[in-house]
Amino acid sequence: MWRSLVRLQCQARVALSARYGRARLPVLWHAADLSIATSERKKFYQDVNISQREDGLFEINLDRRKLKTPGGKLFTVPNEALAVAVATEWDVQKDTLKFYTMNLTTLCNTALDNPTQRDKEQIIAAALKFLETDTICYRVEEPPGLVELQTNEWDPVLNWVEKRYNVIIGSSSSIMGPQITEETKDTFRQHLGSYNFWALTGLEFVITQLKSLVLSFALVDRHLTVEQAVLLSRLEEEYQIQRWGNVEWAHDYDMYELRARTAAGTLFVHLSSESSSVKRKLLQD
């Protein structure tokens, strides 16, 4: 019985994250999170272990029972690092299972079950939509302090990404935003296409969190750390905080949540993309 309960719980989480994942409405995110936060499950296991199957995939075992996804599939991940990280998420739960703290598990579930039944092209299209309304392309004209802050902090990253991908993005202070050329979109479409399905799931998650394709690419290319990317994504909020003061239960709460989600997404991209598996072979020499 516990199994079906857990499955239901996870399903709600995946479905919600899928539904609200693409919406650019922080309020909805919040509502979704709070409703989940109130329903926690009792912890029903003691030991958490990982095991490798014959085909090289890793499984998570909770007291010798195998972990399953909300969709009923066997929970398998492609490499040891990810398996250890997921197992740790289950292991550190105390009396109740707080699913909203288990970001990596949620991402794996989403990649395994694909609850929205989207293929790679659809995910890429959804991710590219963020380029048209990219956070760091929209600039303000006043107050002068914020204008200066945006120019000083955002321009270097924007320039780095433009140079790295050899594209023109530009910024604008009009409500219409900058005109993104087809070539730029094609370049990013190709780069997004080079990621496998798992990495793409993670990357889209990071993009929806930061509300910025440019920042996300700078982050997964390791030009920025998670903390920097989150700071740049929340630049205006940080400016207002400096001016009007910090409210712990709103500002800090949001920031830590955003950091945790972004870090999970970034780690997920790195651990499930091709370069990581190459890295692991090098390390084993």
Place this chain on the structure above:
Amino acid sequence: MAAVSSPLRVCRGILKELRALKGPEYKRTLAYNYVLDQFRKNQVSSERYCRAQKEALHSSQSYLCLLASSRCHVALHKLYHGKGERGPDEVADIVGLRLPTQPGGKGWEK
């Protein structure tokens, strides 16, 4: 641009977070052994410019950020959001009022 933080500091940070999560028996967890193992393996190539090492350092920083932020997030959640709605007494108390409790009146039915 990514801030260079020494691997040792990141490693210590991750172990500290694991300890905060798991308590004294954190040394027996999967993650403890795995993280130490990875950091030791990377030490070997630290003399040369090694792409793999930089990648590993960035990933470990992300992991540290994940653990630390989750901990802070849960703590704030517990403090401000985790209790559900307040009861009428408590709400009244916040604004310095009390619900009527006069004998025989409202609130004395049972």
